[in-house]
Amino acid sequence: MPYTKRPDKRKMDEIRGIRAEVGIIPNANGSALFAFGDTVAIAAVYGPKPLHPQHLQEPDTGIIRCVYNMLPFSVTERARPGPSRRSKEIGLVSGNALAAVVDLKRFPGTVIDVEIMILQANASTRCAGINAAAMALADAGIVMKEMVTSVSIGKIDDKIVTDVVGDEEYYSEGEGSTDIPFTITSNSKAITHLQLDGKIQVSRFKEAVEAAQKACAKVLDYQIRALKGEKIDETKK
Amino acid sequence: MTTQKTERRLVVPGETIVSDDDKLPGDFTIKQGKDIIANRYGLVDDSARIIKIIPISGVFEPRRGNTVIGRVKDINFSGWNIEIGGPYGAFLPLSECPRFINRNDIAEFANIGDVMNAKIWGIKKGGIDLTLKSRGLGKLEGGRIIKINPHKVPRVIGKEGSMINLIKNSTNTEITVGQNGYIWIKGSEEGEKKAEQAIKLVVEEAISSGLTEKIEKFLGGKK
Numbered sequence: 001m002p003y004t005k006r007p008d009k010r011k012m013d014e015i016r017g018i019r020a021e022v023g024i025i026p027n028a029n030g031s032a033l034f035a036f037g038d039t040v041a042i043a044a045v046y047g048p049k050p051l052h053p054q055h056l057q058e059p060d061t062g063i064i065r066c067v068y069n070m071l072p073f074s075v076t077e078r079a080r081p082g083p084s085r086r087s088k089e090i091g092l093v094s095g096n097a098l099a100a101v102v103d104l105k106r107f108p109g110t111v112i113d114v115e116i117m118i119l120q121a122n123a124s125t126r127c128a129g130i131n132a133a134a135m136a137l138a139d140a141g142i143v144m145k146e147m148v149t150s151v152s153i154g155k156i157d158d159k160i161v162t163d164v165v166g167d168e169e170y171y172s173e174g175e176g177s178t179d180i181p182f183t184i185t186s187n188s189k190a191i192t193h194l195q196l197d198g199k200i201q202v203s204r205f206k207e208a209v210e211a212a213q214k215a216c217a218k219v220l221d222y223q224i225r226a227l228k229g230e231k232i233d234e235t236k237k
Numbered sequence: 238m239t240t241q242k243t244e245r246r247l248v249v250p251g252e253t254i255v256s257d258d259d260k261l262p263g264d265f266t267i268k269q270g271k272d273i274i275a276n277r278y279g280l281v282d283d284s285a286r287i288i289k290i291i292p293i294s295g296v297f298e299p300r301r302g303n304t305v306i307g308r309v310k311d312i313n314f315s316g317w318n319i320e321i322g323g324p325y326g327a328f329l330p331l332s333e334c335p336r337f338i339n340r341n342d343i344a345e346f347a348n349i350g351d352v353m354n355a356k357i358w359g360i361k362k363g364g365i366d367l368t369l370k371s372r373g374l375g376k377l378e379g380g381r382i383i384k385i386n387p388h389k390v391p392r393v394i395g396k397e398g399s400m401i402n403l404i405k406n407s408t409n410t411e412i413t414v415g416q417n418g419y420i421w422i423k424g425s426e427e428g429e430k431k432a433e434q435a436i437k438l439v440v441e442e443a444i445s446s447g448l449t450e451k452i453e454k455f456l457g458g459k460k
Contacts, residue, residue: 029294029295029296030294030295047296047324048296048323048324049296049323049324050324050325050326057363059362059363062324101250101251103276107324107325108362108363109325109362109363110324110325138249138250138278139278139294140294140295140296141277141278141279141292141293141294141295141296141388142277142295143250143265143276143277144250144251144276144277145250145251145267145276146250146251146274147249147250147251185251186251187251187274223249224249224252227247227249227278228247228249229247
């Protein structure tokens with residue numbers, strides 16, 4: 001049976017309802033919440049601050065130290081707390097995706113701590129995390145060239161879909177499922193992070209990039225509105 | 238003189254503030270072709286030809302000449318390491334202390350945990366040097382420290398110190414505000430608590446108009 005209908009009845013290029021808010025953690029220099037439907041991420045930014053241990057300091061630039069953490073209650077089966085191979089990798093790529101737009105040279109030898117917590121997971125957690133972290137960085141008054149926005153594009157059977165959900169990730173009929181998270185900058189439309197899980201033809205990959213750019217433009221609008229003080233919650237619709 | 242009653246626009250990094258060849262980019266903005274683009278989250282000041290962004294959030298950014306409040310973190314042979322918030326730690330050398338100090342026991346003057354009011358004398362790569370050689374600087378005895386967003390400090394002080402004097406007088410406390418967002422309060426327990434609440438209120442409502450009246454009401458209300 002060809003893949004024609006998505007499990008939550010969305011259109012192929014439709015994003016789940018978004019929730020976005022900034023300033024949710026009073027103790028942090030900047031913080032934000034971002035949710036794609038029932039995938040909820042919060043991010044906190046601390047710094048720039050002195051970096052210890054000293055051997056991690058870079059003499060000509062500051063660094064971003066990004067931690068991605070899936071909380072034990074975020075998935076149906078309790079996730080074991082603490083860093084895992086997966087969470088370390090996602091933290092690293094998320095940090096790199098953000099570092100591309102941040103002016104780190106302003107305060108050499110310092111660190112900007114970015115902490116991403118996944119409160120609830122239903123696929124695309126790293127995308128929600130990066131979106132929240134980008135908003136938190138802006139909220140923390142960090143000097144950055146532009147914003148970054150992240151969205152996951154999938155190829156389920158032979159259809160290109162936007163914002164993959166958990167059920168789609170496990171689709172195994174026909175050509176199976178491919179998941180490609182993209183992070184794209186707001187002005188220059190550069191890709192600062194891209195991963196690919198599965199397989200895809202080169203011709204279809206171009207379609208995926210276009211879909212990602214379209215979706216990111218939509219998500220960016222929510223990020224900007226939230227930063228300007230709006231509390232957006234469209235997850236219930 | 239025009240009164241600046243107009244609401245300032247809030248911008249997000251990457252947002253185009255204005256597209257005009259005549260305008261020039263100032264603090265936290267860049268020019269790309271015709272467009273002036275924001276590089277930081279904050280309020281736009283476009284009253285002059287140079288467009289700049291007034292930050293509203295973020296850590297303390299040290300400048301030479303800033304008066305700061307900090308806590309002594311460590312003592313070594315040549316002075317004190319002081320924590321003042323912001324990206325770098327600060328150091329107060331023994332030689333920048335105006336009174337005589339016994340070199341063998343510098344903890345006598347200031348020990349770990351003591352609060353100092355000092356001035357930023359120089360910023361080197363990866364460190365800040367402080368001095369006490371100016372009027373009104375020195376160790377602050379007793380009291381407590383609260384921390385606020387350093388970008389809200391001008392609001393807490395008010396025009397020519399009107400706001401801080403109002404809080405000082407009606408709570409009967411001594412208050413010193415550091416430009417790094419650390420505020421030292423000393424008075425009776427009641428007064429300290431009241432002053433802290435008043436300062437927190439100022440920070441929360443920093444953008445609302447008629448702030449002085451609100452604070453007056455708050456301070457007068459529960460006295």
